[in-house]
Amino acid sequence: MKSSRQPSLLDQHCDYLKHIFRLQQAQSPVSTSALAESLKVAPSTVTDTLKKLSQKGLINYTPYHGITLTPKGEKLAVKAIRRHRIVERFLTDMLGFEWHEAHEEALRFETQLSDEVERRLFVALNRPKVCPHGYPIPSKVEDVRVEETTLYSLEPGERAEVISVKDDEPELLQFMASLGIKPGVKIKVVAKDPFKGPLQAVVGRNRRTVGWHLANSIHVRKLD
Amino acid sequence: MKSSRQPSLLDQHCDYLKHIFRLQQAQSPVSTSALAESLKVAPSTVTDTLKKLSQKGLINYTPYHGITLTPKGEKLAVKAIRRHRIVERFLTDMLGFEWHEAHEEALRFETQLSDEVERRLFVALNRPKVCPHGYPIPSKVEDVRVEETTLYSLEPGERAEVISVKDDEPELLQFMASLGIKPGVKIKVVAKDPFKGPLQAVVGRNRRTVGWHLANSIHVRKLD
DNA sequence: ATTATAATTTCGGCATTCCGAATTTTCAAG
DNA sequence: CTTGAAAATTCGGAATGCCGAAATTATAAT
Ligand SMILES: [Mn+2]
Ligand SMILES: [Mn+2]
Ligand SMILES: [Mn+2]
Ligand SMILES: [Mn+2]
Numbered sequence: 001m002k003s004s005r006q007p008s009l010l011d012q013h014c015d016y017l018k019h020i021f022r023l024q025q026a027q028s029p030v031s032t033s034a035l036a037e038s039l040k041v042a043p044s045t046v047t048d049t050l051k052k053l054s055q056k057g058l059i060n061y062t063p064y065h066g067i068t069l070t071p072k073g074e075k076l077a078v079k080a081i082r083r084h085r086i087v088e089r090f091l092t093d094m095l096g097f098e099w100h101e102a103h104e105e106a107l108r109f110e111t112q113l114s115d116e117v118e119r120r121l122f123v124a125l126n127r128p129k130v131c132p133h134g135y136p137i138p139s140k141v142e143d144v145r146v147e148e149t150t151l152y153s154l155e156p157g158e159r160a161e162v163i164s165v166k167d168d169e170p171e172l173l174q175f176m177a178s179l180g181i182k183p184g185v186k187i188k189v190v191a192k193d194p195f196k197g198p199l200q201a202v203v204g205r206n207r208r209t210v211g212w213h214l215a216n217s218i219h220v221r222k223l224d
Numbered sequence: 225m226k227s228s229r230q231p232s233l234l235d236q237h238c239d240y241l242k243h244i245f246r247l248q249q250a251q252s253p254v255s256t257s258a259l260a261e262s263l264k265v266a267p268s269t270v271t272d273t274l275k276k277l278s279q280k281g282l283i284n285y286t287p288y289h290g291i292t293l294t295p296k297g298e299k300l301a302v303k304a305i306r307r308h309r310i311v312e313r314f315l316t317d318m319l320g321f322e323w324h325e326a327h328e329e330a331l332r333f334e335t336q337l338s339d340e341v342e343r344r345l346f347v348a349l350n351r352p353k354v355c356p357h358g359y360p361i362p363s364k365v366e367d368v369r370v371e372e373t374t375l376y377s378l379e380p381g382e383r384a385e386v387i388s389v390k391d392d393e394p395e396l397l398q399f400m401a402s403l404g405i406k407p408g409v410k411i412k413v414v415a416k417d418p419f420k421g422p423l424q425a426v427v428g429r430n431r432r433t434v435g436w437h438l439a440n441s442i443h444v445r446k447l448d
Numbered sequence: 449a450t451t452a453t454a455a456t457t458t459c460g461g462c463a464t465t466c467c468g469a470a471t472t473t474t475c476a477a478g
Numbered sequence: 479c480t481t482g483a484a485a486a487t488t489c490g491g492a493a494t495g496c497c498g499a500a501a502t503t504a505t506a507a508t
Binding site: 451458461462463464473478 | 479484485494495503507508
């Protein structure tokens with residue numbers, strides 16, 4: 001396919017930047033294999049693309065030694081993340097999608113939207129602060145901040161408010177919703193089994209059992 | 225790019241079907257060169273793609289003798305047209321775009337939308353009957369009907385209602401809007417110069433001069 | 449320092465979409 | 479019937495994105 005815009009970014013490249021940005025938060029520099037797994041392509045494919053991104057000045061790439069985003073790449077990554085979250089919001093607020101559908105649905109077409117459509121969507125949605133999963137809709141790099149504390153890190157007796165939940169596993173999200181867990185909800189941990197065992201908690205006014213994986217997908221802020 | 229869906233249609237193919245459908249209304253079978261011009265690609269490229277479409281059973285293709293849509297291809301073309309018009313409506317009604325922007329903006333991302341998003345958009349828009357330019361939003365082949373009469377075919381003294389206006393030339397649309405011409409508006413032809421000369425008309429309560437090309441881009445229905 | 453293992457890159461290849469130049473086919477005129 | 483121009487197709491080739499297998503590099507263990 002002939003690209004309609006020469007200087008601008010290929011959709012695929014935006015995708016790479018988004019994934020690199022996310023992986024970078026856990027570990028920097030990001031490795032080829034981590035990116036490959038995240039993007040679900042072969043490592044050799046990633047190496048190909050990395051060279052192009054490097055040439056465009058979007059990443060610092062030292063063969064065999066991983067990659068980091070350049071300031072320019074970081075800006076574009078934030079732009080892509082912002083767009084993704086606005087589109088998610090559109091899908092839930094204006095079209096009535098469930099939050100577990102919104103993430104994947106957004107991925108389908110978000111890269112094709114013009115800046116103008118994004119701007120107008122944001123306005124039509126009343127300038128939302130967060131996506132349906134509780135993550136901030138960023139304007140700049142500093143805005144992309146994730147609550148460090150997860151539900152699993154709480155000790156029995158502690159109370160916390162759910163800030164955001166990982167949105168990349170639809171089934172997990174759906175199950176979470178069935179437990180009444182979503183941003184804004186208050187949770188009190190009652191008990192926690194050792195060895196990454198499940199956790200007992202009161203969600204709203206229901207008693208729930210929450211497994212390790214699920215509890216670690218929930219970002220919270222401790223209350224008093 | 226790896227396609228996520230094997231049996232389904234490539235975006236490009238939908239595009240071909242849409243164009244073939246439109247050209248077919250003027251002349252059937254459609255020629256390679258007509259399609260090439262419409263799609264703005266080289267004739268050799270069209271020939272390549274035609275073979276693929278033919279193999280998928282979407283068109284009847286006899287080399288050197290033009291193409292027609294099969295029933296299957298026709299159905300998909302109508303589906304694509306429907307989607308386009310719903311998205312245009314979304315852009316004008318929900319995001320406040322001008323109608324001259326809506327058409328091109330829609331082309332950018334319409335092919336990426338899932339059926340479910342389309343369905344929900346349609347409902348959220350209150351099941352509109354026509355696109356912003358006055359063309360029907362079709363459910364089946366028969367629904368795609370264009371008013372045959374254009375403003376230019378009227379004789380002085382005749383009155384008509386604007387039904388739809390050609391939407392593929394943004395500048396023309398913008399100019400049209402500045403003259404107060406849009407679907408639903410009533411126009412009375414006052415005079416018409418010979419030899420494809422301009423036409424004098426009363427639009428609403430303003431006197432306007434309308435050139436041949438413009439007047440032929442306006443589909444009308446005669447009144448009484 | 450050597451060596452094995454894992455991570456990464458290189459290489460050749462496949463598929464798609466596009467193009468221009470050369471060739472083939474059609475069809476209308478003579 | 480020829481024949482010549484227009485239209486369409488074939489052919490070779492470029493760019494992109496992807497992959498698996500082979501080669502290379504890093505690095506951790508001996
Ligand atoms: Mn998401
Ligand atoms: Mn989200
Ligand atoms: Mn249109
Ligand atoms: Mn329209």
